Amino acid sequence: MESQLRDLRRELNLLAEKDSGLAVRGGVRDVFGEDSATEDQPTTPWTRAVASGVELLRDPRYNKGTAFTEVERDNHYLRGLLPPAYISQDLQFVCQLGVDYSNVLYLSNQQIKCSGYQFSFRVMEKRVLANIRSYEDPLQKYIAMMDLSERNERLFFKLLIDNVEELLPVVYTPTVGEACQKYGSIFRRPHGLYISLKERGKVLDVLKNWPEKNVQIIVVTDGERILGLGDLGLQGMGIPIGKLALYVALGGLRPSLCLPVSIDVGTNNQKLLDDPYYIGLRQKRTTGEEYDALIHEFMLAAKQEYGEKVLIQFEDFANHNAFKLLAKYGRTHLVFNDDIQGTAAVALAGLVASLPLTGGTLADHRFLFLGAGEAGTGIAEIIATEISRKANIPLEEARRKIWLVDSKGLVVKSRWDSLQHFKRDYAHEHEECKTLLSAVQALKPTVLIGTSGQGSTFTKDVIETISSFNEKPLIFALSNPTSQSECTADQAYTWCKGKCIFASGSPFGPVTVDGKTYYSGQANNAYIFPGMGLGCIIAGVIRIHDDMFLKAAEALASLVTKEHLDKGLVYPPFQNIRKISAHIGAAVAAKAYELGLATRLPRPDDLLACAESCQYSPVYRPYR
Numbered sequence: 070m071e072s073q074l075r076d077l078r079r080e081l082n083l084l085a086e087k088d089s090g091l092a093v094r095g096g097v098r099d100v101f102g103e104d105s106a107t108e109d110q111p112t113t114p115w116t117r118a119v120a121s122g123v124e125l126l127r128d129p130r131y132n133k134g135t136a137f138t139e140v141e142r143d144n145h146y147l148r149g150l151l152p153p154a155y156i157s158q159d160l161q162f163v164c165q166l167g168v169d170y171s172n173v174l175y176l177s178n179q180q181i182k183c184s185g186y187q188f189s190f191r192v193m194e195k196r197v198l199a200n201i202r203s204y205e206d207p208l209q210k211y212i213a214m215m216d217l218s219e220r221n222e223r224l225f226f227k228l229l230i231d232n233v234e235e236l237l238p239v240v241y242t243p244t245v246g247e248a249c250q251k252y253g254s255i256f257r258r259p260h261g262l263y264i265s266l267k268e269r270g271k272v273l274d275v276l277k278n279w280p281e282k283n284v285q286i287i288v289v290t291d292g293e294r295i296l297g298l299g300d301l302g303l304q305g306m307g308i309p310i311g312k313l314a315l316y317v318a319l320g321g322l323r324p325s326l327c328l329p330v331s332i333d334v335g336t337n338n339q340k341l342l343d344d345p346y347y348i349g350l351r352q353k354r355t356t357g358e359e360y361d362a363l364i365h366e367f368m369l370a371a372k373q374e375y376g377e378k379v380l381i382q383f384e385d386f387a388n389h390n391a392f393k394l395l396a397k398y399g400r401t402h403l404v405f406n407d408d409i410q411g412t413a414a415v416a417l418a419g420l421v422a423s424l425p426l427t428g429g430t431l432a433d434h435r436f437l438f439l440g441a442g443e444a445g446t447g448i449a450e451i452i453a454t455e456i457s458r459k460a461n462i463p464l465e466e467a468r469r470k471i472w473l474v475d476s477k478g479l480v481v482k483s484r485w486d487s488l489q490h491f492k493r494d495y496a497h498e499h500e501e502c503k504t505l506l507s508a509v510q511a512l513k514p515t516v517l518i519g520t521s522g523q524g525s526t527f528t529k530d531v532i533e534t535i536s537s538f539n540e541k542p543l544i545f546a547l548s549n550p551t552s553q554s555e556c557t558a559d560q561a562y563t564w565c566k567g568k569c570i571f572a573s574g575s576p577f578g579p580v581t582v583d584g585k586t587y588y589s590g591q592a593n594n595a596y597i598f599p600g601m602g603l604g605c606i607i608a609g610v611i612r613i614h615d616d617m618f619l620k621a622a623e624a625l626a627s628l629v630t631k632e633h634l635d636k637g638l639v640y641p642p643f644q645n646i647r648k649i650s651a652h653i654g655a656a657v658a659a660k661a662y663e664l665g666l667a668t669r670l671p672r673p674d675d676l677l678a679c680a681e682s683c684q685y686s687p688v689y690r691p692y693r
């Protein structure tokens with residue numbers, strides 16, 4: 070034991086020496102400026118320590134609960150702090166008791182008790198798998214999952230990976246939407262990094278407070294347009310946390326690489342401002358120069374602290390900032406906007422995958438969108454790009470197959486002057502249509518896509534009309550969470566008498582109409598961004614190019630089999646998402662190498678094998 074500790078100390082000293090070697094010149098690892106400070110400048114003392122005993126049990130990154138082996142219990146001063154049974158991780162997640170053992174001292178005869186405990190845990194298997202399930206309220210399940218992540222990170226991810234279809238709706242849409250709405254009242258331990266106007270001028274210091282030094286993926290929101298729920302201010306933090314949990318579980322990125330950030334510039338949500346439990350700044354949103362300055366400081370600080378290759382994902386910004394930030398930082402940083410580009414790629418994948426069912430090519434379709442914001446115009450543009458390349462026609466001509474309806478009706482040329490710039494490419498010559506129904510009647514689309522953030526907008530009339538002139542209309546209701554979905558799966562299949570191919574942003578279960586059961590896919594950017602992140606990391610990408618999203622979409626579509634299509638599914642099931650993410654990661658990386666945007670050289674011959682081999686596994690590691 071003593072000699073092992075000596076080894077460890079030696080290793081840590083070596084690491085520290087290596088780090089300080091980098092820091093002597095004032096490098097990014099000079100964490101608190103202790104090397105670069107002059108003698109009269111104050112510095113902060115800090116330590117590194119090997120966790121043991123109760124501290125080890127309380128550290129979610131290293132805690133294994135009852136899965137600590139006998140040897141580990143001896144070596145890490147855990148004797149008596151855990152009940153005597155050894156419960157393997159598999160069995161643990163079945164149990165998912167995840168008890169916090171650190172408040173009790175256990176004195177017992179291990180050998181005898183051990184088998185007894187194992188037996189009783191096994192007997193509990195089926196029932197206790199239902200531990201999370203036993204909460205009827207999805208928000209309770211969410212809280213239970215977050216508690217688990219705070220207690221035992223690897224168990225949390227193992228549970229999520231092995232039960233992805235069941236738990237995705239808990240840690241992600243739709244439940245994460247409710248969690249954000251009630252974030253203040255369910256707030257326990259803080260997760261992620263909070264950067265508010267109070268931190269202006271000190272953002273780099275805030276980043277230095279984050280315990281991980283090797284961050285490679287940041288998901289950042291300013292909370293102004295959380296899913297289709299609107300301005301939730303600082304409470305939007307649930308979204309970066311949820312997205313990054315998916316980067317790990319679905320993409321296979323290491324948890325320590327991930328940093329969720331919520332930027333607080335106030336909120337215009339009066340309900341939150343009046344809510345005594347609101348945890349954000351109690352002021353109206355700052356806009357203009359002050360807003361731009363805080364974001365800019367954050368963008369510069371992120372690059373300074375984590376280097377050129379830190380991937381920054383913009384999430385759930387309002388339209389007016391989303392397009393601007395993407396254009397501004399797309400040239401200087403490794404960034405993408407999930408709601409514009411991620412959603413676009415997933416929608417395109419579903420459309421391409423459905424071609425064997427509808428017949429023809431993408432260019433044979435006529436597309437009508439309800440919602441002309443980030444998702445709507447993002448999808449429109451990727452479809453137009455794909456059509457223009459595949460059909461070898463100019464982009465402008467491809468765009469003419471696509472029509473948008475916004476809150477004022479059909480986007481047409483005569484509205485040009487008052488249109489926001491991102492809608493203008495789709496303002497074609499046509500008389501005005503004030504409603505979605507009149508636009509459907511006038512344009513006779515084959516594809517109807519909802520990106521409006523408004524629930525119940527694909528009415529019975531709309532769906533009956535589109536199915537009156539289409540053998541197989543494609544209906545994608547992409548707004549999240551479920552309450553904002555343009556229609557439900559049940560409504561879509563019932564109203565079109567089972568004719569449509571339906572997909573939605575939030576999940577719906579199977580639907581039976583006239584004795585036939587229909588399955589719908591979940592057209593959610595969760596298929597795309599984890600693989601995009603994985604691809605960027607394995608290739609050391611320095612900038613995102615739109616073609617990487619096209620490749621991601623193609624890779625996803627190529628994984629839809631005849632079996633899926635026979636069921637009406639235009640997306641492969643989430644159950645295989647880690648493999649899907651590896652395929653997407655490989656496709657993204659291949660494109661990045663081709664475009665000269667990859668820095669990890671030499672290029673691995675087999676990018677798929679490389680992506681798979683890099684994926685994080687939440688299985689417990691042995692401790693010496």
Ligand SMILES: O=C([O-])CC(=O)C(=O)O
Pocket residue numbers: 242295296297385407408548549574593594595
């Ligand atoms: O988070 C999701 O489920 C998809 C998404 O990006 C959004 O709706 O804003």
Ligand SMILES: [Mg+2]
Pocket residue numbers: 296384385407408
């Ligand atoms: Mg989003």
